[in-house]
Amino acid sequence: MDRDFGLTEDQREILAAVREFVREKAAPAAPGYEEKHELPRDLFRRLGEMGLAGIPYDERYGGAGQPFLTYLTVLEEVASGFFSLALTLSVHHLSASGLHRFGSDSLKEKYLPRLCSGEWLGAYALSEASSGSDAASLRTRADRSGDGSSYRLTGSKRFITHGGEAEYYLVMARTGGEGPSGISAFVIERGWEGFDFGKLEEKMGWHASPMRELLFEGCQVPAENLVGDEGEGFTIALAGLDSGRLGIAACSTGLAQAAFDAAVAFARERSQFGKPIIEFQGLQFMLADMATQIEAARRLYREVGRLRDAGGDYSQAASMAKLFASDTAMRVTTDAVQVHGGYGYMQEYPVERYMREAKALQIVEGTNQIQRMVIGRRLASS
Amino acid sequence: MNIVVLVKYIPNPEGTPEMGPDHRLKREGVEGALDPGDEHSVEAALQLAGSDGEVTLVTMGPEAAVGALRRGLSMGGHKGVHVLDDSLKGADVLVTARVLAAVVKRQAGFDLVLAGVESTDGYTGTLPMAVAELLDLPNVTFARKVEVADGTLKVERQTEAGYDEVECPLPAVVTVTAGANEPRYPTLKGIMQAKQKPMDTLSVSDLGLSAEDVKATQEVMGLEPVAAKEAGEVIEDPEEAPGRVVEFLTKAKVI
Numbered sequence: 001m002d003r004d005f006g007l008t009e010d011q012r013e014i015l016a017a018v019r020e021f022v023r024e025k026a027a028p029a030a031p032g033y034e035e036k037h038e039l040p041r042d043l044f045r046r047l048g049e050m051g052l053a054g055i056p057y058d059e060r061y062g063g064a065g066q067p068f069l070t071y072l073t074v075l076e077e078v079a080s081g082f083f084s085l086a087l088t089l090s091v092h093h094l095s096a097s098g099l100h101r102f103g104s105d106s107l108k109e110k111y112l113p114r115l116c117s118g119e120w121l122g123a124y125a126l127s128e129a130s131s132g133s134d135a136a137s138l139r140t141r142a143d144r145s146g147d148g149s150s151y152r153l154t155g156s157k158r159f160i161t162h163g164g165e166a167e168y169y170l171v172m173a174r175t176g177g178e179g180p181s182g183i184s185a186f187v188i189e190r191g192w193e194g195f196d197f198g199k200l201e202e203k204m205g206w207h208a209s210p211m212r213e214l215l216f217e218g219c220q221v222p223a224e225n226l227v228g229d230e231g232e233g234f235t236i237a238l239a240g241l242d243s244g245r246l247g248i249a250a251c252s253t254g255l256a257q258a259a260f261d262a263a264v265a266f267a268r269e270r271s272q273f274g275k276p277i278i279e280f281q282g283l284q285f286m287l288a289d290m291a292t293q294i295e296a297a298r299r300l301y302r303e304v305g306r307l308r309d310a311g312g313d314y315s316q317a318a319s320m321a322k323l324f325a326s327d328t329a330m331r332v333t334t335d336a337v338q339v340h341g342g343y344g345y346m347q348e349y350p351v352e353r354y355m356r357e358a359k360a361l362q363i364v365e366g367t368n369q370i371q372r373m374v375i376g377r378r379l380a381s382s
Numbered sequence: 383m384n385i386v387v388l389v390k391y392i393p394n395p396e397g398t399p400e401m402g403p404d405h406r407l408k409r410e411g412v413e414g415a416l417d418p419g420d421e422h423s424v425e426a427a428l429q430l431a432g433s434d435g436e437v438t439l440v441t442m443g444p445e446a447a448v449g450a451l452r453r454g455l456s457m458g459g460h461k462g463v464h465v466l467d468d469s470l471k472g473a474d475v476l477v478t479a480r481v482l483a484a485v486v487k488r489q490a491g492f493d494l495v496l497a498g499v500e501s502t503d504g505y506t507g508t509l510p511m512a513v514a515e516l517l518d519l520p521n522v523t524f525a526r527k528v529e530v531a532d533g534t535l536k537v538e539r540q541t542e543a544g545y546d547e548v549e550c551p552l553p554a555v556v557t558v559t560a561g562a563n564e565p566r567y568p569t570l571k572g573i574m575q576a577k578q579k580p581m582d583t584l585s586v587s588d589l590g591l592s593a594e595d596v597k598a599t600q601e602v603m604g605l606e607p608v609a610a611k612e613a614g615e616v617i618e619d620p621e622e623a624p625g626r627v628v629e630f631l632t633k634a635k636v637i
Contacts, residue, residue: 010573010574013452013456013568013573014570014573017456017567017570017573021567046567049569050567050568050569050570051570051571051572052570055570064570064571064574066570066574
């Protein structure tokens, strides 16, 4: 089956180059970075050099001006070789997309070229210790100075991917009253006074994707670093999340594919009762279901990517893609461990890592319960 | 600096190539790619050309061979020349060299011709020398480093023991080893721009060659698999081992 059916010649050529890079450089390095709990910054920089850190952004800001679908297919490819590296790309994009769509020209000119080249890494800061799914209840304050020239940020952000590693942070903070309309978005740079990081979070997986708390203690942010208008922050955060959810869907598909490929290879290799275990129908049926689900996830996220590129309303569909693809990744990686039997539970095979990595995909960028809520609310309101 | 790079499109570099009924590699209707060995000569050319030079990629082969040029162009090459002619099917080294030499001659003001050491499919490793001979140019092989200073070519030529420093005037033909550099990956922009770059497709007659010039002088009569190596002898007894090894080496006239 042609996995890339429906892609343009350009997209196929870009994917071929990415595939080569992933096979030769990224995939072999993945276990080492995961073991060291280290962000693969050099590989990210190389993705930037290849023009892959700003695929869908305007060329005037250093982007490549390519369809969002191209970006998604690249993410899938990277995820299939080195999941945490794809996650890095996805979070980087999540942080840049709000600025690209809502930021002033001068703010975009200042930050986007560095983000698109991969010289700078981005982080996206919405979640707090007590506001996860209920993001609009966030408590980090941004108080405008008397002369209006700056804001003073106080509070903290929790579970922030690239916290401490990124140079650029898109931070949502409260400038007004309670609820979503009191939230604004800011670009904040690492190193600014009053901006610090908590300890490295110890996670179940995603070890090469460091996560830290962000601590703001009276951090002065110039007023020109406000993205969009005051009170627009929640809209910016959610718009980013719609794109981010498609990114997670693509990452999920890539991860599921990696687990599936490992399962098939193992099932061909492993013999029991005098024949390769892949010849047993019970196992074939498992693999057939895995293959079918992966293909469905791929078709779904790509089709929603096309909808986004065509300018359609894709919010509900993005939730569907994220929900389906991440549940698929969880199922497929779990089954891949099962196919490996006892070996699957051992760290000498990669599938136990894939299974741990899949779990978080059902949680980030909106839990899968939140995705169902987004889909369901639309059904109730239309 | 204007550099011509001779590149080859080879079938399925990752897997086992298929042979056709004519005892030749199946080149059409199979997946293929720019010969990985050639990526090093393209990289060397791009580095030497710098921002004001020009890199011309030249290949001979079926329709699909344009893929090798496209790849080189997406890495940063400036233009491509594809010699496409049915009469070249089954061309041997000499015929291929005649064709490539004829193309190089057409590149006005070229300073240097680069090629891989040998192709990953045919492995003859003789083509670049034949091209140099036909062009009456000096030829330096196995370059692990290529520099040009004051119009003189300086090459570190890889040898078994180390390397030789070789100097020669330009233009010249140089073969580049895989140790010379790490080839760049095509960038997204490079891939998009490659399609807009000039690409010439030439036939044998465009090159002013006759049917006689491109008539292969070699014919492949048959194919035999290489005999499998016999398993070595393992001596497990540590008492017996030294004597047996000495005996073996003496018999082989090594000692």
